[in-house]
Amino acid sequence: MHKKIRIFSxxxxxxxxxxxxxxxxxxxxFSFNSSNNLFEFKGFSLHWYxxxxxxxxxxxALWHTIVxxxxxxxxxxxxxxxxxxxxxxxxxxxxxxxxxSVTNLPMMNPEIVTxxxxxxxxxxxxxxxxTKGLFGLEPLGFHTMFLAHTTFCLPYVVLSVSPKLRQIxxxxxxxxxxxxxxxxxxxxxxxxxxxATGIASAFLLALTISLDDxxxxxxxxxxxxxxxxxxxxxxxxxxxxxxYALSTLIFAAIFLLLxxxxxxxxxxxxxxxxxxxxxxxx
Amino acid sequence: MKRKRGSLALNAPxxxxxxxxxxxxxxxxxxxxxxDRSGNWTLxxxxxxxxxxxxxxxxxxxxGISLAYAGAxxxxxxxxxxxxxxxxxxTKPSTQRNLMMLITVPMWMNFLICTYSWISIxxxxxxxxxxxxxxxxxxxxxxxxxxGAIILGMVYNYLPxxxxxxxxxxxKLxxxxxxxxxxxxxxxxxxxxxxxxxLSLPGVAAGVTMVFVPSVSTFYISKKMGGNKxxxxxxxxxxxxxxxxxxxSGAALSLxxxxxxxxxxxxxxxxxxxxxxxxxxx
Numbered sequence: 001m002h003k004k005i006r007i008f009s010x011x012x013x014x015x016x017x018x019x020x021x022x023x024x025x026x027x028x029x030f031s032f033n034s035s036n037n038l039f040e041f042k043g044f045s046l047h048w049y050x051x052x053x054x055x056x057x058x059x060x061a062l063w064h065t066i067v068x069x070x071x072x073x074x075x076x077x078x079x080x081x082x083x084x085x086x087x088x089x090x091x092x093x094x095x096x097x098x099x100x101s102v103t104n105l106p107m108m109n110p111e112i113v114t115x116x117x118x119x120x121x122x123x124x125x126x127x128x129x130x131t132k133g134l135f136g137l138e139p140l141g142f143h144t145m146f147l148a149h150t151t152f153c154l155p156y157v158v159l160s161v162s163p164k165l166r167q168i169x170x171x172x173x174x175x176x177x178x179x180x181x182x183x184x185x186x187x188x189x190x191x192x193x194x195x196a197t198g199i200a201s202a203f204l205l206a207l208t209i210s211l212d213d214x215x216x217x218x219x220x221x222x223x224x225x226x227x228x229x230x231x232x233x234x235x236x237x238x239x240x241x242x243x244y245a246l247s248t249l250i251f252a253a254i255f256l257l258l259x260x261x262x263x264x265x266x267x268x269x270x271x272x273x274x275x276x277x278x279x280x281x282x
Numbered sequence: 283m284k285r286k287r288g289s290l291a292l293n294a295p296x297x298x299x300x301x302x303x304x305x306x307x308x309x310x311x312x313x314x315x316x317x318d319r320s321g322n323w324t325l326x327x328x329x330x331x332x333x334x335x336x337x338x339x340x341x342x343x344x345x346g347i348s349l350a351y352a353g354a355x356x357x358x359x360x361x362x363x364x365x366x367x368x369x370x371x372x373t374k375p376s377t378q379r380n381l382m383m384l385i386t387v388p389m390w391m392n393f394l395i396c397t398y399s400w401i402s403i404x405x406x407x408x409x410x411x412x413x414x415x416x417x418x419x420x421x422x423x424x425x426x427x428x429x430g431a432i433i434l435g436m437v438y439n440y441l442p443x444x445x446x447x448x449x450x451x452x453x454k455l456x457x458x459x460x461x462x463x464x465x466x467x468x469x470x471x472x473x474x475x476x477x478x479x480x481l482s483l484p485g486v487a488a489g490v491t492m493v494f495v496p497s498v499s500t501f502y503i504s505k506k507m508g509g510n511k512x513x514x515x516x517x518x519x520x521x522x523x524x525x526x527x528x529x530x531s532g533a534a535l536s537l538x539x540x541x542x543x544x545x546x547x548x549x550x551x552x553x554x555x556x557x558x559x560x561x562x563x564x
């Protein structure tokens with residue numbers, strides 16, 4: 001019985017992974033296709049990678065995506081970290097739990113509802129201030145994308161920074177202040193180093209969420225096209241294989257990054273292992 | 283006194299942000315749902331969904347289909363994910379790490395293009411699968427543009443969101459609990475049914491939410507995999523906002539969707555809580 005399970009389980013894992021990776025294998029294959037047929041492989045060529053280099057619209061979209069993700073992740077990390085510190089100091093229990101529930105709302109709500117609610121806000125604001133006049137902004141554009149992305153990244157930042165804050169001994173900050181640090185200096189010198197890993201992982205998380213977002217962006221982007229929006233507009237007609245080439249490159253980048261972080265993690269664990277074993281011996 | 287003011291200064295910007303970009307947009311949805319085009323309060327937007335037998339029929343059909351497809355996708359995800367999560371939690375750490383990585387990568391790929399590439403695989407005339415079946419001398423399958431294809435798309439896109447929470451709960455499960463049950467004479471099946479399964483319910487509940495909510499509100503998957511033939515709630519809402527420019531009806535539909543999601547999550551929570559409670563008591 002046990003032997004059977006031991007053989008079947010890896011097989012089962014392999015099957016499920018095969019299911020998850022099948023579409024990506026297809027993307028990879030057809031990105032090297034010499035024709036633009038998406039059903040039949042006519043022969044190997046780098047034609048679509050060359051096309052990608054000539055595709056200005058896709059490059060603009062990629063650039064927009066990166067600029068937006070970096071700025072939204074930065075903003076959400078700054079606001080979210082301050083919020084986490086503030087919430088950590090909240091005395092009133094009901095206020096704290098109310099704030100937490102509101103923070104979690106965008107995570108619980110269906111994305112489409114978040115998207116349309118933001119769209120309604122921005123459209124309403126544009127009507128109310130009768131703008132294009134206010135700062136000369138279009139009703140929907142980079143600024144609305146930035147506000148929306150920052151907002152849906154915030155809960156993830158708060159959730160990854162808060163646990164780190166709870167691990168800090170509150171007396172450390174007090175001690176620093178007693179020894180003459182200003183509150184800001186105490187925060188920068190004592191608190192920040194202790195929550196730095198939380199902030200870093202929050203930044204990466206926010207970055208990946210923003211890079212990948214389609215549903216909310218679909219409702220608030222309009223003139224500011226990011227890559228997911230561009231791909232969506234392509235899939236309404238017929239996708240050109242240069243999108244497959246782009247996806248293959250993104251896939252390769254993600255895979256390399258993850259392997260790198262995995263190797264680093266594994267070697268870090270190995271370095272820790274020997275002294276753990278020594279301790280166990282004693 | 284001074285400390286209190288400090289806490290207010292820290293919290294104010296974030297609270298303001300939450301109010302403007304989370305609470306006000308949701309209030310906007312409610313506002314638009316109860317307003318007519320000339321700006322009077324009305325129940326018309328809800329009434330017109332049920333005023334004629336055809337409208338009522340349509341409403342029931344769209345919501346019924348959305349719930350049924352999302353429910354089926356969630357169930358299939360659960361059945362596929364649980365054994366894999368169980369296997370992962372019981373292999374050696376290095377395998378666990380590698381499997382985790384392999385399951386995370388697809389989550390970071392653009393889901394639009396991956397879903398689109400299923401069309402190459404399943405295409406009814408020249409799809410890769412049907413070409414293969416034909417060469418093997420077997421019957422062609424008609425999958426694309428059927429309900430099955432939509433459910434497959436949901437399962438494909440959200441499977442990792444079921445695997446990861448279940449795995450993380452199972453990995454933290456105290457092995458001594460299982461050993462205790464075995465010492466007390468429980469068979470493997472009994473251990474699974476009476477110890478492991480109940481203790482992993484929080485992970486299952488999280489996974490079910492993370493699969494069900496995006497599935498029930500999707501609009502892209504149904505469009506591509508269902509060939510524009512099947513309308514789900516998400517499709518309906520999207521077309522109201524982006525094609526028909528009918529924000530009022532769209533908001534009414536979104537409100538119903540939101541209530542539906544809250545309701546199903548409450549049922550979910552009650553279910554998983556009471557099971558846990560029963561275990562603790564007995």
